[in-house]
Amino acid sequence: MFDDVKEAVLKFITSRFTVIALVMILAASGIMYRLFELQIINGESYLESFQLRIEKTKDIQATRGNIYDRNGNLLAYNELANNVVIEDVYESDSLRDENINETINKVIDIVESNGDTVVNDLSIQLDENGEFEFTVEGTTLLRFLADIYGHSTIDELAYKERTATPDEVMEYLGKKFEVGDRTDPEDKKSFVAGYGYTNDRFLKVVTLRYYMSLNSYQKYIDTTIAEAVSDQTVSDIMENSDILLGVSIEENTARKYVDAEYFALILGYTGKVSSTELAQLQADYPDMGYSSSDTVGKSGIEQAMESTLQGTKGSETVYVDTVGQVLETTNYVEPRSGNDVYLTIDKNLQEAAYDILESRLAGILVNKIVNAKTVSTTVKTSDLKIAIYDVYFKLFENTVIDTTHFTKDDAKETELKVLGVFNTKQEAVLEGLKDELMEKKTPYNKLSLEYMNYETYITTILRDNKVLVNEDTEDDTYITYTKDESISLYEYLHYAIAQNWIDITKLSLDSQYTDSEEIYEHIISYITDKLKNDITFSKMLYRYIIQADLITGRDCCNVLLEQGVVELEDTELNSWKAGNESAYTFIINRINNLELTPAQLNLDPCTGSIVITDVNTGDVLALVSYPGYDNNKMANGVDAEYYAKLRADLSTPLYNYATQQRTAPGSTFKPLSATAGLMEGVITTTSSIRCTGTFDKFTNGPHCWIYPGSHGELTVAGGITNSCNCFFYEVGYRLGNENGTYNSDKGLEVLKKYCDMYGLTEKSGIEIEESSPIVSTQDAVRSAIGQGTNSFTTVQLARYITTVANSGTCYNLTLIDKTTDSNGNLLQDYSATVRNTVDLPSSYWDAIHSGMRGVVEKRSDYADLNVQVAGKTGTAQERTDRANHALFVSYAPYNNPEISITTRVAFGYTSSYAAQITRDVYDYYYNVDAREELLDGSAQSLEGGGGGD
Template sequence: MFEDFKENLINTITSRTFVLTIAMILIAVVIIERIFDLQIVHGEEYLDSFETKIMKERTISGSRGCIYDRNGNLLAYNELAHSVTIEDVYENSKMKNYNLNSTIATLIQMLEKNGDTTVRDFKIDLDDNGRYAFTVEDTQLLRFLADVYGCLSIDDLKEQERTATAEEVVEYLCGWSRFRIGEYTSEDTKDTFIPGNGYTKEEVLKILTIRYDMNTNSYQKYIATTVATDVSEETVAVIMENCNELEGVSIVEDTVRKYVDSIYFAPIIGYTGKVDQEELKELQTKNNAYDLNDTVGKLGIEKSMESWLQGKKGSETVFVNNVGKVIETSNYVEPAAGNDIYLTLDKDLQIACYKILEEKLAGILYSNIINTKEFNTENVTSSKIKIPIYDVYFALINNNIINLSHFEETTAAENEKAVYDSFLARKEDVFATLREELFNTKTTYENLKKEYQVYESYIVRMLYNNGVLDKEKVDPEDQTYIAWTTDEVISLNEYLNYCIAQNWVDVTKLSLDSQYSDTEEIYRKLVDYLFGQLENNLDFTKSIYKYMIKDDVISGRQICMILLEQNLIDISEEEQNKLISSAVSSYTFMMDRIKNLDITPAQLALDPCNASMVITDVNTGDVLALVSYPGYDNNKMANGVDAEYFAQLRSDLSSPMLNYATQQRTAPGSTFKMVSATAGFKEGIINTTTTFVCNGQFNEIDPPPRCWIYGRGSHGALNVTGAIKNSCNVFFYEMAYRLGMVDGVYSSEAGLEKLQKYADMYGLTETSGVEIEEYAPQVSNTDAVRSAIGQGTNNYTTVSLARYVTTVANSGTCYDLTLIDKVTDRSGNLLMEKEPQMRNQVELSSGEWNAIHTGMRQVVEAKSYYSDLKVQVAGKTGTAEENKNRANHALFVCYAPYDNPEIAVATRIAYGYSSDYAARTTKDVISYYFDLVDEDDLITDTASELGASTAQTD
């Protein structure tokens, strides 16, 4: 038996089955042990470290080059900062939009709680009346609409897309088929979704901006979209603490663009921002390394020198986990910094010119404000127009210096509350009167009080602007239309009813009960519509405030007190107490604020509120100063636009974003006379001794143009030097008349052709060459006789006039002006140095040049306030009338020193009354440049005492 057991055991052990069984047992033991080790012994450790790795290549932007002035003073640089980004790591599901929008909304709340703001480079914002409005127009708007509706080309836009309103675009992007920004009334379905619901309009725009930016990245996984830049340490901390709730949100190290003394240089340097589709397309033709995440120059030098300033990108291989967090990097290629730009500008000179311009503008205002309600401009010349103090009070409201919305807040102060209560009562009365007019009284427009004419005119404009009155359908030749617009002999009731009858009203914009409503029903709904629109309309509200001030319902003292209550001015306690105790009148108090620049010309936005000046090196064409007043803070435009600040700039009536040195064109006035003199010399009409007799009026054409001296005498016989000195119009009328003679017959066209030929020699037919945005000049194409004295349709920028007077100063070398001195790499190695570029030479004899220069010198010698200047100056004044109801433009061009010119200066004060003021302003700048006066005596931060103008209207 034992032998049998033994034999069976041996057979079993030696059998293949036994061996296989043992092997399986051993394998099972090993597996069980390994599972035990993984799940029990090291389970938690391995679970925490388990991650799905996804590899991608990531580009790293190089830092942008710096910008310096000619002396190496820093103007633009980069600063390390933290930015908040968001990546699309959300799984595609019906809840994706909801989850993503919720995350973004939460993130925005966190940012704003710590005083930070989100990027707002969307092309739609809220206007002053709280309505969605486009911030771009024309081609830029069409390109934006094409991007919104997914069209490759503007031409692919459908008609309803091309004409979509900002409101319609927002509703579309918030809608079910796009980003689903809104809320559901019941179930999660398209039929129950309401776009925008659950959020304020402001919140909608903030979320929409981020969603739209993410969309431009085509929702590529792990490509970050910047939500906010230069955020605070508090924001960094709170986002890091809540990173698990903020899926896809990260804090990244970044650089932000910073500008030194921004207000003085912003119109030149510009600012940076995220590239848009059109910019990207153009930039990629030169460098295909650009992509939609890049920051590029948007304006000014930042834009024109983009290819030099933009750094070279680096790269790295990035491994991210299943929630998009970076867990490993490799293959790092370091980016290269951009090149540094040195401008021809002198920083100190630029700042000094800006401050002098501001002080002189304040001085002109101070000299021309009078203590009255109104001033009738009909019976006075443009140089004699005055500014009523009541216009000053209203300007503080009209240009949004006083915050009207704060009147309604619980924190409103005593005078704010009192004014607001008065406004509510006045508004109720105005609405009641208008409603009575629209339904019962029906007063003809010509018989309305001026106040109600303003209101009714605004109502009609609003209906046109909102598309309720269809401009394309309105017939401007229609007799009823003429009766309303020109003859003013019908009432608004009659006009609107006629518009309805003629089908000029788009009834789809009215809340009609039926599509078959009769005229009476349509009219009633139209009136309801317009009152609904007027209810919170800021422009209409301002009109009511205007007439409350004029009627003394709101006093000047209340306006002054509100300046204190809203902390809009920083003055001593003593001055405050004088106002509070009525020790000073509101007129005196306000005049003191203007005199001390507590309230600036730019804030008032009354004439004059803007000015420009360009200073050049006459021997190179280098621009030493290019000043535009007022300026703006480009720090708030770079690194993601500050939406509130941008909206403020867009509504500012002084238009600070317009570069007045390169983008404002006006008639040059008599500063053009050196061009005409050149034409006379070159065409053989005159020589240095030729004289024409001025009797005050030129009678060869009809109506006969007059000299500025007409009515006060005449200039008599003058040669060209005397004509320039005295700015005699008749001399240049005669010369232009002779320029136009063809076979004994006067031809204005022939005269214009010759004037244009010589304007071209001075560079007045094309832009000046400066490397920033500039409007092309316009040489007159009508009335050769009047064009010879800078009238006709002559229109030039200040920088064009600077190029022109530079050519005169150096006796004929016309340079292409430049703002660029040189370019270096980050190590200081010279990459490019800008050499003077001569455009052409104006060939005159030394005697002819001397005749022009002597005349210009005598212009300045005749001005007593230049007599104490230790540097001799030659120049020419110009006064240009644009509107009989507004002051003249004041211009002055000059060069110094007279015997050996170094600099040329062109100064323009728009609506600045008289060229005399421009000449006085320029004198101070010359004093500064040649260090003739102590700077503290020259720049006092108070309005300059200008006194009365002594210059003729030339």
């Protein structure tokens, strides 16, 4: 038995199968051990040895510093926010662009369905007609075009690139990133950029693709699709992450602004850095590591204090593979928050001055609007009125009424009525224009005013769209049409065709070999197609619709109610529905309640500015520009719709009226002329000049504002108090006296010297963008009363009057009080510096101050003010068909000046209005008990409208 078992075992061991099995087991064991060694024991080191790993340093953005007012009130800050970002993890194959575009479109759908905004801050935006337009110009535009076409400098731009239109740039980018579709699915060559897209969506996708392309060599860097999105967007993106390749949610911070409309034009806003800005920042701050993905200050204090607010970036080492996938991150360095900036601005004073200005502008409008279809334009500018029909039209012209809503499914009864009237009018006018351009051929000067306006706009369209190009302004036919106006547009366009002034490539002609009549027919088709959807042309139609009573004032008011622009209390609503309230009363009530603001109506006056300074330090306490805007909608990815609305707004809210609008100073210039006259010895404090109402040293000499009256004998103080033109004409004349002969240039040089002493030859010193002053180079006599070509901003006049108030210290004004680190430790004090001093004998200052005090003492509206004010009114005429600009410069208290207030109301009729607005600001500042009444949220009527200068 044992032998049998032994024999079987030996037989098994020595069998061929057993040998093979043992060999296989040993081999498998060896392989398993090797695999264990490779993957478990030495796996990480072998992976690092054999996998291609690219080491990159990735920046981590710092939190931007806060901005405060002088009292520590927060004006700009950051809050945690979620951004939607996309990382370029797409394979480089034939479907790459299609896949990226599909993903971006899905993300845009999600973001916008939740009411969030897609980043859309390319230097191309949509105008109010939904057409592409550049938002930059000059060198900045050329730099943008150079970036688009891949050039390092603007000098490398080819002529075609340099002169590219927005449409051509969009077509180029659309083709580059394959944003569009084929018109024939079977034909690859039939691809058309933007095909199948609305202009709005086309722009958004191209913008995001362009920004992704800027990171083409750093694919691990995310591109932001939307900033500060809602929780619902976050949830939707995460739920769809399986189909949104490379898309994720990134935690970041969003810039926020407090009480935005009051401070937007001081603070500015932040945005993605442009190539021009980047080059400048890298040159100015080489150690701060600015890169193309950074967010920087785009305007205002945000831009001026960029390097202070920006902070120090952190970093981490990123290992990526060949397609940009992040494999590992190490060496994390914490970013350091930016420093905080404290302004000299007093938040409460700024807001109060803004509200006072707006309510008083509304009060002026209420006083000026009359219940009439037309008003006389031949009266004095201070007596001009506003017809209620002009108000109705402004509701359409400045898009208070949204005409695009008329075609929506939820359009209401009156909206549909107005749409029907408009469609009928548009059809009739287009047919009339076609008949005029094809059959009647009426000379321009024989047309009705309505059709003159239409044809003028047609030539504007042709020029703006570069259909009508290279016109020879010296050509006889050009002159005959544009100046003599004695030929028809039909004749002029045919002549333009013959002269090759028509770019036929814009007309979609089938062949370049066409005769002039065929070209002309295509021009007519082009014009008709453009006008059908042109918002500006539509607004022209509404003007004539309203004037012809095709829609009534009551219709306009009902549309305001239907669209929710205004709301009525039940009592007034019932009265309105019962027909007990007229359209005129309805509109006046809305203005009185500031439900319709001056800015919305864009009627004179609708803009203004106030600058308040501390006369003893040069600090700017308030810098008001009306109207303002919401910079929150500009900072965290531009809200393109809102930005388009701002650019189309006729009251130009993006324009800083305090720092950029220049007008003649008018009679506010007279204290300076008095200084020049006294210091140059052409007058003394006691010398007398007689005003007869006319300056008689010139034939047909200029008049005093009081003409046909006169002021009689005046000293310099009386000349200022009475704002006597003749007195200061004489001063200007004497300043130009050279050996008994009048020399205007000499007088201008002397005036310029004193302009420089008061800081009027340079910008004021404030840290934000400001227009350069213009000192008069024409007519010393008229320049001495603030006319000639003198032109200054409100803030420049504020520096001048601050110097007068403190008797000679001319500051470089400042908006910056100090900077601190994030812990509140002082870094730098930004006290205003002294530019120069104006050294005058005390008797000269006394005479000037006395004259300015006399100006205010003559005003009954300052009689009850509990502070003594000195000031000077000024009226500046810019156009004969619009009201004059109204100015008032002042300081208080008279005997011990603390603050100065400079007020300008553009097209504000009379300086008396500017003085009354200033009075109310003083009342707010010095009378706590009056504040509630001054800021009651309604229009405040101003007294009078004429008299004085």
